[in-house]
Amino acid sequence: MVRTRFAPSPTGYLHIGGVRTALFNWLFARQHGGQFILRIDDTDQQRNVTEALQPILDGFRWLGIDWDEGPDVGGPHAPYFQSQRADRHRAAVEQLLRRGLAYRDYARPEEIQAERAAAESEKRPFTYSRRWMAQTAAEAAQWENAGRQAVVRLKMPRCGTCRIRDLVRDDVEFQWDQEQDHVIQRADGSCLYHLASVVDDFDLGITHVIRAVEHLSNTPRQIFIAEGLGYTLPAYAHLPYVAEPGSSNKLSKRKLDKYLKHPDFKQLYEHGLRIAQLVGHGTTAETFNPVIVDFYQTVGYLPAALLNYLLLLGWSLDDKTEQFTRDEMIRSFSLERVNKAPASFDPAKLWAFQQRDMVALPTAAKLPLFLPYVQRAGWAAGWETAAVARTVGQIAQAAGDRIKTAGDILDYGEFFCADNELSYDAKAFEKRLRPPEAAARLQQARAALTSAEPFDAAGTEAALRRFLEETGLQMGDIVHALRVAVTGKAVGLGIFDTLAILGRECVTRRIDRSLQMR
RNA sequence: GGCCCCAUCGUCUAGCGGUCUAGGACACCGGCCUUUCACGCCGGCAACACGGGUUCGAGUCCCGUUGGGGUCACCA
Secondary structure, three states: OOEEEEOOOOOOOOEHHHHHHHHHHHHHHHHOOOEEEEOEOOOOOOOOHHHHHHHHHHHHHHHOOOOOEEOOOEOOOOOOEHHHHHHHHHHHHHHHHHOOOEEEEOOOHHHHHHHHHHHHHOOOOOOOOOOOEEOOHHHHHHHHHOOOOOEEEEOOOOOOEEEEEEOOOEEEEEEHHHOOOOEEEOOOOOEOHHHHHHHHHHHOOOOEEEEEHHHHHHHHHHHHHHHHOOOOOOEEEEEOOEEOOOOOOEOOHHHHHHHOOOHHHHHHHHHHHHHHHHHOOOOOOOOOOOOEOHHHHHHOOOHHHHHHHHHOOOEOOOOOOOOOOHHHHHHHOOHHHEOOOOEEOOHHHHHHHHHHHHHHOOHHHHHHHHHHHHHHOOOOOOOOHHHHHHHHHHHHHHHHHHOOOHHHHHHHHHHOOOHHHOOOOHHHHHHHHOOHHHHHHHHHHHHHHHOOOOOOHHHHHHHHHHHHHHHOOOHHHHHHHHHHHHHOOOOOOOHHHHHHHHOHHHHHHHHHHHHHHO
């Protein structure tokens, strides 16, 4: 039985790179009919774990990455919080101590630091002298009488080779003598990450450890711990990290300002920002950041599009397949085809995937996605529920592929605002309504439209075309002025769809108003 | 700095010794369509980091150089 895991720290946000790692773990488990486990690597010091965990769980749920065991769903290996497994960790430390694979160390931090500094100044690799090591009770008592406190360190081998079989990178070798005697337990008895992680992975029956490559150099010490404890080793797969747009540095949530200098990233961000502001979502870098999954949920991306994009960030099936349904992903995924080199996050490509999926969605499926945005923006206030739904449906239909994310429905405020509150784009007004001939033409077009029957897209078009034929004008001579008059904007939906959605009374009122404002 | 990893168009990638005058996708640049915008369609630009080997033959194998990255915590 394949069992994989993703083990986030409750940081309050879900990093896009973390999602990719989780996705690969999830796909691998699902493909093999195995299980995907969510374990929370919290520590005792952390406060508000529940609160900081929520965005992470929400993110996974939104994406449809489900876990078989973990927070909220429980499971036979509970608890799934690292902080609650401390007794297991301590027992493991005791065992390593008994087997002579770890020792109590009474060095003071500054003493270790001094050794390290000395090694550095002599330009030789640092190896701890083990001067304050205590392997017997007598030695320990001696140091303790001197007022010292012990941590537990791994007693690492000082010769030989550690060979790691990696499912992504084949064999990788490390020399044991390069490894430090890492601390695995603090003086207060709390255990450190590497020890805890290895013990938990074993206890949870993890068969495949699939994680980011930054853990590759940590693997020897984990193997040492696992073997010391008599565990059978899991298979390892180290994924490349997700890099910044246009660079090979690791993508980081803290560098938003820097990324905003990248044109595509900036565009992605600013598009989202407009929507977030309209719905009153917070927009600090902490919560609103394209490096964090929450961003895409807020702006109204489709989970399938994000997942599909992330899948192809470091993995490919062949030389042409780009589109995957969830089932196809599960069927096609393989660790062997994961790339070794880091992959840059490309906002433009993500955007293309999103657009492709949104276009493919039937209007009926878009409606429930769009409606909440109109409601949150407060535009539905005073409207009957059915009327809002009808209007949003009409806009969705008429807008077609102009709406790329669900939040883009908020580009069409002109259909929800009162006639006397419609604002006009200043440039468009000057260009289309100010010219002397505009008023007369608009006046005539108004007359032609008033008699349109029925007042739908086809009816208004027929009426307007009759009018053009009579006057010898071209379509271009009137539609621009008409659009500005009824929407206040230079760009928008097809003009006849626009007229139909607004309705006869609204259209005539708005034309009259625009003429008055000249 | 030590150790480890990585290296094909701007970006994501295909390529596992000959089928590569290197394929696809996104972006970009032209053009067509068109009532604006968007979509769509057609076309174009664009890469094997460098140097040595091995081989009849190298993007593909080996070594080195360069470059990039990761990691060296009583963080996770």
